[in-house]
Amino acid sequence: MTLIRFHRPDxxxxREVEADEGANLLDVAQEAGQPLEGTCGKQMSCxxxxxxxxxxxxxxSGAPSEDExxxxxxxxxxxxTSRLACQVAVSGGEMMVRMP
Structure with missing residues (x-):
């Protein structure tokens, strides 16, 4: 399990949550009640x-692709260090995520 710490813009x-390694960060964030829309349904078009x-x-997490x-x-x-949460797989170790 990976500890993910979600931080407010300030x-x-x-919130802190645990997630399985390899889980999609957008799914984890939404399940944790974070204000991420993911309007395109992980199609990387928004x-x-x-x-x-x-x-x-x-x-x-690796560098973003050219499209991202x-x-x-x-x-x-x-x-x-910005990423689209829909393109990030939860990796081992602690992750710190700030909402813009």
Missing amino acids: GSLD STCHVVLDPDSFAR DYLLDLAFDAQP
Whole structure:
């Protein structure tokens, strides 16, 4: 199990949950009541599941694909460690996720 810490935009901790390694981060976030829409149903055609990962979590998640990077350019408050939650598999170790 991986501990995932969801943080509010101001950086304060909102919720901690455990998830199975390999689970989709968008599914985990929605099950935890986080405000991610995922309007496109994980088809990577919107940016409504944009999150910001801490540097270690970002490194473990791998770099965004070219298509994901394009959508992140459209996301509000995109950061160097931004990802679309629908494209992130939960990895081993603790993950810290900030809602933009």
